Amino acid sequence: MADNTLFAPAERASDEELHAGHDALSNAANIREILNALTEFVGIINV
Numbered sequence: 332m333a334d335n336t337l338f339a340p341a342e343r344a345s346d347e348e349l350h351a352g353h354d355a356l357s358n359a360a361n362i363r364e365i366l367n368a369l370t371e372f373v374g375i376i377n378v
Contacts, residue, residue, distance in 0.1 A: 356362055
């Protein structure tokens with residue numbers, strides 16, 4: 332089977348990377364205003 336794929340790799344971020352990403356989003360200017368302005372639910376996941 333070929334290794335070529337159109338999908339993202341199945342790698343997962345480490346706990347440290349997840350915490351760093353959470354901190355970056357939490358501290359980003361205007362991120363709460365942007366998310367609160369959305370009329371649909373938004374989820375940021377790392378599956």
